[in-house]
Amino acid sequence: MTQPTTMSAPVLPVQSETKWRREQEAFQRLLPELLKTHRGEFVAIHEGQVVERGSDKLAVGGRAYARFGYVPIYVTLVTDQPLPAVRVPSPRIISQSDQS
Secondary structure (H helix, E strand, C coil), rough: CCCCCCCCCCCCCCCCHHHHHHHHHHHHHHHHHHHHCCCCCCEECCCCEEEEEECCCHHHHHHHHHHHHHCEEEEEEECCCCCCCCCCCCCCCCHHHCCC
């Protein structure tokens, strides 16, 4: 019987950081100044800059996408408080054993 051959782990390419993640990081860098000028507003970040702002998140995102096309753009509320958790409901499957 032959002995198994142990091979070294493959070298995988490093995942490049995504554009959306870069925009999120840009928002964090800009946040101290944004808190002075845009507190309580939604902003859209594209290419590391605020490109739209306003009181309605969907409108801000819509204007940003209309200007730049459907590319990753980070849209969020300018606040120093944690954002509320979002609950996404999902259907439940009830089996026969659950009904008895």
